[in-house]
Amino acid sequence: xxxxxxxxxxxxxxxxxxxxxxxxxxxxxxxxxxxxxxxxxxxxxxxxxxxxxxxxxxxxxxxxxxxxxxxxxxxxxxxxxxxxxxxxxxxxxxxxxxxxxxxxxxxxxxxxxxxxxxxxxxxxxxxxxxxxxxxxxxxxxxxx
Numbered sequence: 602x603x604x605x606x607x608x609x610x611x612x613x614x615x616x617x618x619x620x621x622x623x624x625x626x627x628x629x630x631x632x633x634x635x636x637x638x639x640x641x642x643x644x645x646x647x648x649x650x651x652x653x654x655x656x657x658x659x660x661x662x663x664x665x666x667x668x669x670x671x672x673x674x675x676x677x678x679x680x681x682x683x684x685x686x687x688x689x690x691x692x693x694x695x696x697x698x699x700x701x702x703x704x705x706x707x708x709x710x711x712x713x714x715x716x717x718x719x720x721x722x723x724x725x726x727x728x729x730x731x732x733x734x735x736x737x738x739x740x741x742x743x744x745x
Contacts, residue, residue, distance in 0.1 A: 609655030611662045612677055612684060622650040622664050628675060628684065643686040646673050654699035654712075661687075663712065665696030672696055672714070672724075694718045 605622045611630065612618070618637060621629040626642030642650075647668025654663045661676035662684060671691045675684040695717035701710040704723060711725040 605650055605653045605664075607653050607655050609657075610659045611655045611675075612682070613659035620653065620655060620662060622653045624648055624650075626650050626664065626666065626673070628662060628664070630684075638683060640675060640684050640686075643673060643689065645669065646671065646686075646689070651696055652699050654701070657701050657710065663699055665699060665714070667695050670695055672699075672712075690724065692716065692722065694720070 604624050607620050608617055609620070610617050611620055616632060619631040621631075622642075623629060625648060626646050628638075628640040628642070630637040630640070642664070646664075646666045649667035650664050651667045652665040655661075656663070661674055664673045664675065665671075666673055669689075669691070670693055671689050673686055674688040674690075676687045677684050692714065696714045697717055698715040700713045702713050702723075703710045705711065709725065711723050714722045714724065716722060
């Protein structure tokens with residue numbers, strides 16, 4: 602049974618799927634009427650995913666992990682290929698929610714991560730090609 606669900610086109614095949622993450626961290630992808638694929642997560646991530654997001658450009662799926670307090674990126678190695686766990690980003694706190702947003706004027710969006718310690722981390726701010734770079738803002742800094 603899935604614990605988190607989103608819709609979008611995670612594999613760039615121009616067909617939207619429903620993507621669920623179950624308690625083991627596996628991705629389950631459905632199209633209407635069929636289970637398309639089950640993608641096992643990385644065992645190092647542990648259990649208890651907290652949030653999931655499909656990249657707007659169909660480049661992959663990001664899953665927040667409670668056990669390791671990290672983000673796991675699932676990407677395909679080829680267009681319309683199967684997704685696989687790739688990069689893991691250690692955060693030190695529990696990620697609660699994910700959203701893509703453009704904040705620094707470069708061509709690509711940044712990833713905003715609402716954290717369990719009442720902060721928002723912006724990943725990819727001002728860092729060419731490295732999603733691990735970024736900034737952290739407290740909720741007070743954002744809300745004034």
